[in-house]
Amino acid sequence: MVNLNVNIAGLNLKNPVTTASGTFGFGEEFEDFIDLNRLGGIFVKGLTLKNREGNDYPRMAETPSGMLNAVGLQNKGIDYFLNTIYPKIKKWDTEIFPNINGSVVEDYIAVAEKLNDVEGIHGLELNISCPNVKEGGMAFGVSCPSAMAVTRAVREVYDKIIIVKLSPNVTDITEIAKGVESAGADAVSLVNTLLGMAIDAHTRKPVLSTITGGLSGPAIKPVALRMVWQVYNAVKIPIVGIGGIMNATDAIEFMLAGSSAIQVGTANFIDPQISIKIIDGIKEYCSNNGIANVADLTGALIT
Amino acid sequence: MKRVQDFNVVGYNWLNKDNYIITLSSDSDIENIDPGNFAEIKVPNSPDVFLRRPISVLDVDHGENTIKFYIKAMGKGTRQLGNLDVDSKVNIVYPLGNSFSIIHRKKVLIVGGGSGIAPFIMLASKLIDVSTEVTFLIGARSKGDVFLTDEFNKFGKVLVTTEDGSMGEKGLVTQHSIFAGNMDFDHIYTCGPDPMMKAVAQIAHEKNIPCEASLENMMACGIGACLCCVTPTVRGNECVCTEGPVFNSKDLKW
Known part of the structure; x- marks a missing residue:
């Protein structure tokens, strides 16, 4: 028997496999394909204080081993989530993590305050790394003082678990990770997408309406893995690893590098059942390798 | 499911x-x-x-x-x-995605171009089942680009326009003589390149005929999770993969 339970800052997940914000909707979109109760957790689509229409189409470009997106946080706002969506999805026996975003610190505070008393939601993901909005988003995550300021502000109003989602578009991700740790983050998730660009040589125009967008998929996996390893060696808080995880082997590599849990992102677009296959694959790996507790894989890289 | x-x-x-x-x-x-x-x-x-x-x-x-x-x-x-x-x-x-509405006991026009003709065999077959009379209008660059007309002929009259005049009437679909004067169609369905659908929808609005357009936006997930394939509508940006691909053309802000 393999014990798949993992612990993120005191919160037990039934297994280390969660789904990444922006790649899994609110979970309902996958209800026909998988048993959502089997997931360790769901990081739902990014939420803001007010309704956001997002960026213009085209918002997506296929790239070698990955894709660029420029969705721009389209969502109907935190109140719509709490009043209309959450009542439908709270039935699932999995951890729901809202991913919260803002243009100014006050927006983050207002959203976090609304979430603080919601029974059944035990943590949030503080997104300071969205590359696709003009103001806010990544602007908070690429400077240590602003990353710390927004984390500290949300810490003051939010009593449960704060997982800060870090941007890879920085010179030294460990500085930001250490900063948000000292500002009260309970965990970090990394990495968000890498800033990228696609051009159509025939039309001489950018493919995306926003010109630049966020790169995801296997193309970014080695970068993400390196950053998880660096952050693991720099902070004491747990890490949720993200970046091009396509199968159980990828997930295990992220755990070995220091992740306590992982998020499956872009792979959900290609195989809507992949998250469950990854859970089964991790279990099989542990059985085959005599690992009784999957949590023992965290940081177990042999160097 | x-x-x-x-x-x-x-x-x-x-x-x-x-x-x-x-x-x-x-x-x-x-x-x-x-x-x-x-x-x-x-x-x-x-x-x-x-x-x-x-x-x-x-x-x-x-x-x-x-x-x-x-x-x-x-x-x-x-x-x-x-x-x-x-x-x-x-x-x-x-x-x-969603599907075209099936209109009972009426006369409808189906306008297709390029690979946009794909859904129209199934659509026509369902329409015939409910006693609706179907007319097809297929637009193409040239005779060699006009496909599936034998299939369409099983369900109704097939009209063709080609840009070079090698088959049917010469010009774009919207220049076909069927659009001149009064049209006694109760509903128009269209699928194909955006400029064609926009032009068809424009005529439909002018003639006060309900029109459904099936969009072909680029997609990643296809199930409403990534929000990449959106089109602007009167209700805001909507996913073509889940709210569409078929839209009432009056709802589209293209």
Whole structure:
């Protein structure tokens, strides 16, 4: 028997496999394909204080081993989530993590305050790394003082678990990770997408309406893995690893590098059942390798 | 219900060097598919094609457990889908999206261009079943680009326009004489390139005829998770994959 339970800052997940914000909707979109109760957790689509229409189409470009997106946080706002969506999805026996975003610190505070008393939601993901909005988003995550300021502000109003989602578009991700740790983050998730660009040589125009967008998929996996390893060696808080995880082997590599849990992102677009296959694959790996507790894989890289 | 299912390639019917119909079969039952629904097809043996390809369903046979897609080879993915061995495995996610409305006992016009003609065989077949009279108007660059007219002829009158005049009336679909003067159609359906659909919708509005357009935006997930394929509507940006692909043209802000 393999014990798949993992612990993120005191919160037990039934297994280390969660789904990444922006790649899994609110979970309902996958209800026909998988048993959502089997997931360790769901990081739902990014939420803001007010309704956001997002960026213009085209918002997506296929790239070698990955894709660029420029969705721009389209969502109907935190109140719509709490009043209309959450009542439908709270039935699932999995951890729901809202991913919260803002243009100014006050927006983050207002959203976090609304979430603080919601029974059944035990943590949030503080997104300071969205590359696709003009103001806010990544602007908070690429400077240590602003990353710390927004984390500290949300810490003051939010009593449960704060997982800060870090941007890879920085010179030294460990500085930001250490900063948000000292500002009260309970965990970090990394990495968000890498800033990228696609051009159509025939039309001489950018493919995306926003010109630049966020790169995801296997193309970014080695970068993400390196950053998880660096952050693991720099902070004491747990890490949720993200970046091009396509199968159980990828997930295990992220755990070995220091992740306590992982998020499956872009792979959900290609195989809507992949998250469950990854859970089964991790279990099989542990059985085959005599690992009784999957949590023992965290940081177990042999160097 | 949406599902992921493995199929096997039965064979191809090449219409010309770039256009083909692929027939797939399954060992298990095929889900109900409505006219306008599409599938997300994983391109096999093609590591440089990362995402699935959204393709409209051409036809389905629940007795034989076969499904057909009409595909125009435009890029690496659609070219590779036309180059598979018989019996090779193809994985699809389907049925996706909404479908065209089925209007009972009326007269309708179906306007298609390019690969946009794909959903219209199933649509016409359903319309005929409810005693609706169907007229097709197919637009193409040239005679060699006009496909499936034999199939369409089984369901109704087929009108054609070609840009070079090599078949039917010369010009764009919207220049066809059928649009001149009064039109006694109760409903128009259109699918094809955006400029064609916009022009058709414009005429429909002027003549006060309800019009449904099926959009072909680029997609990643096909199930409403990524929000990449949106189109602006009177209700805000909506996913073509879940709120569409079929929209009431009056709701579109294109």
